[in-house]
Amino acid sequence: MNDHERLRVLIVEDSEDDALLLVRSLRQAGYEPDFQRVETEPEMRQALETQEWDIIISDYKLPGFGGLAALEMYKTAGLDIPFIIVSGTIGEDVAVDAMVAGAHDYVMKNNPARLIPAIRRELKEAQLRKVRRQAARELAYTESRQKALLKLYQMADASREEIVGFVVEECQKVNDSELAFVGLISDDQSVMHAHLWSNRAMEGCAIDGKPMVFDIKKAGLWGEAIRQKKAIVVNDYEAPNPHKKGYPAGHVALARFMAVPLIDRDRVVLIAGLANKKDSYNESDITHMSLFLEGMWNYMERRKAEEGVKVSAQKLRRNLIGTIQVISMMLETRDPYTAGHQRRVSALARSIAQEMGLSGDVIDNIRMAGNIHDIGKMSVPAEVLVKPTRLSSIEIQLIRTHPRTGYDILKVADLPYPIAEAVLQHHERLDGSGYPQGLKGDEILIEACILSVADVVEAMAFNRPYRPALGIEVALEEIVRNRGITYRPEAADACLRLFREKSFRFE
Ligand SMILES: [Fe+2]
Ligand SMILES: [Fe+2]
Structure with missing residues (x-):
């Protein structure tokens, strides 16, 4: 002693x-x-x-x-x-x-x-x-901090507001502080946007208007944490301190204060302020606060990146759809008999997919695949495509290359899966009688099964170079006859329901 x-x-x-x-x-x-x-x-x-x-x-x-x-x-x-x-x-x-x-x-x-x-x-x-009491309290803090951190990392689907709110409230709770705030620092390091105050801070605050944007140059202790890029701890707020600038009238009285900045690429991006813990603020409070801010920052950055990816993916998709439409139009100028064929197949296939209750993405892919499913016919000589008489076996073989050629073209374009694959398989048949691979049953993609039904119905219902239109009833009879043999039953049934019960008509 x-x-x-x-x-x-x-x-x-x-x-x-x-x-x-x-x-x-x-x-x-x-x-x-x-x-x-x-x-x-x-x-x-x-x-x-x-x-x-x-x-x-x-x-x-x-x-x-x-x-x-x-x-x-x-x-x-x-x-x-x-x-x-x-x-x-x-x-x-x-x-x-x-x-x-x-x-x-x-x-x-x-x-x-x-x-x-x-x-x-x-x-x-x-x-x-x-000392023992403090140790027990530290242990309890550590446990609740770890739990809170774990929870933070599990909040992947939460909104930004939920995350920030959680961080502020938990920091206050697990650091045993009376007050807490988290602020976002502007890129030029000039202002702090107070993002959220803990509920308790808001209840106790009587400052007019409760300002949310603060000039860092004029800020006292927390401003110092940003300027010095390090945590500032004041355990005796009454003691003289050159950086202390006091607080406005109506502010909750401060006894102890801690400000912890988060630095990302040499720039302060976030700051947390805590006040009035029962004991002194210490190193482990700083560490914990830093971890929390880091978790929150990672989350915010990830969200920003996700938003960016979403926007560019949407742009890419729009460009792609435009390109596909141009290619389809080019194809139709070479083959006037099938003009409108792909567009109509696409519309029917999409309705069948909807009728089957498939998800939005699948429906979208089917619609796009329908619009370009015969794109491989680009490489088939125009005179074969429009030939009004019966095709020779060589000509048939030539025509039958179009799914594979289409697949090869689309594969380069890196379209969403399985558009290219559905195009490759649109002439496959459930019983293995189709081409080019002779796939059977479940080997054939559902997207391709739907396309094949729509393709056959459209082809029979409209004029072909080698024959006049057979009409929709003849087309539907073909589907009924071969339901479960060459056509997948769910796709065939959905198509029949569309025409017979839901008055679907080709435009
Ligand atoms: Fe085809
Ligand atoms: Fe077709």
Whole structure:
């Protein structure tokens, strides 16, 4: 123990002489007592309410008051400092009662030699209890911090507001602070947009208009954290500090304060401010806060990147659709007989997919595949495409290359899966009788199965170079006849329902 250690002593004693005697022995023992003597209940209450004490030394019997009553008040106040009874009148049995009631020790006034060792021992014990309490509290903090961090990393689907709100509230909670805010720093490092204040900060704040944008140049302590790019901790807000600029009238009173900046590529991007923790802010508070800000920043950056990807994907898709439409138009100029064929197949295939209850993406892919499914006919000589008479077997073979050629063209364009594959398979048949691969059953993509039904119905319903239109009824009879044989039943049924029950018509 240091020489002249300052000791805040509350003395409950009606005799001023006895109190001074006690103070003198404390001085002799090397303490520097900062003491107050109280002898009534109101005096004691006031002393407990207005000041912090290191030890209470109480007489046992006072006129109108006593050691046990003082002990009760000490317990009600929730203190854990040594409470020692010093008395000339106390008997052994009463002393034991006092110990049972919660006093740490008792010393007879006629045995002053025992007093100082008792005080030393009890102060040490109290210090140990305090350290243990702090350690337990730290452990509890650590646990709740880890849980909160884990939760933060699991909030992948939360909105930005939810994330920021969670960060602010959790930081305040797990750092045991009364107040918290998180601010976003502008790119030029000139202003801070207070993103969110903890609910408690908002309740206690009476500043007019509650400003949300702050000039960093004019800011005091938290501004310093941004300027110095490091955490600032002030555990005694009242003490002089060159960077402190105070706070506006109506602001919640500050006792302790901590500001932690988050730096990304040498630029402060976020700042968190916490205030009025019960204990001092320490290194682990800074670490924890930094981790939290980092989690929040990663989340915000990821969201920004996702938004960017979404926008460019949409752009890419729009460009692609435009290109596909141009290619389709080119094809139709070479082959006037099939003009409009792809467009009509696309419309019917899309309706079939919808009727089957497929997802939006699948429907979209089917629509796009329909629009270009015969693109491979580009490489088939025009005179074969428009030949009004029966085709020779070589000409048939030539025509049959179009799914593969289409696939090869589309594969280069990197279209969303499985547009190219659906084009490759649109002449495959459920029973393996189709081309080019002779796939069977489930080997054929659902997209291709739908396209093949729509393709056949359209082809039979409209004119072909080699024959006039057969009409929609003949086309539907073909689907009924080969349902489950060459056409997938669900696709065939959906197509039949569309025409027969839902009055689908080709435009
Ligand atoms: Fe085709
Ligand atoms: Fe076709």
